Amino acid sequence: MRVYRFSASVLFLMLMAAAAMAADVSGKWVAQVPGRGGETREATFTFKVDGNQLTGTISGPRGDMEITDGKVNGDEISFTQVMQFNGNEVKLLYKGKVSGDEIKFTREREGSGQPREFTAKRAS
Numbered sequence: 001m002r003v004y005r006f007s008a009s010v011l012f013l014m015l016m017a018a019a020a021m022a023a024d025v026s027g028k029w030v031a032q033v034p035g036r037g038g039e040t041r042e043a044t045f046t047f048k049v050d051g052n053q054l055t056g057t058i059s060g061p062r063g064d065m066e067i068t069d070g071k072v073n074g075d076e077i078s079f080t081q082v083m084q085f086n087g088n089e090v091k092l093l094y095k096g097k098v099s100g101d102e103i104k105f106t107r108e109r110e111g112s113g114q115p116r117e118f119t120a121k122r123a124s
Helices: 002-020
Strands: 027-034 040-050 053-060 063-073 076-085 088-099 102-109 116-122
Touching: 027 102, 053 076
Parallel strands: none
Antiparallel strands: 027 040, 027 116, 040 053, 053 063, 063 076, 076 088, 088 102, 102 116
């Protein structure tokens, strides 16, 4: 019984340490996001982190859009943006690596498309 309690305590402490090491991306981030024709558009990412869960919005020319499936794992984040075009659902998959006040992102359309890279900077 003591071994079980000790093992459970160690596991709990390891999970707490992993959550504490998650990157702090809460707040606003601004990026010039590449479009289809190579032009860029400014987007503002507003994130909230709760443990390893990431929620928030992306604000751009089409207004505010919720992110889904957001995760934080150490200095890596990922989430999905779901949009509707002519009755069709389009999912954009984002993966990012946090380094200080920058996030280096890769974004690609689910199922097809070239990955596009861009960098977001923490807004002051």
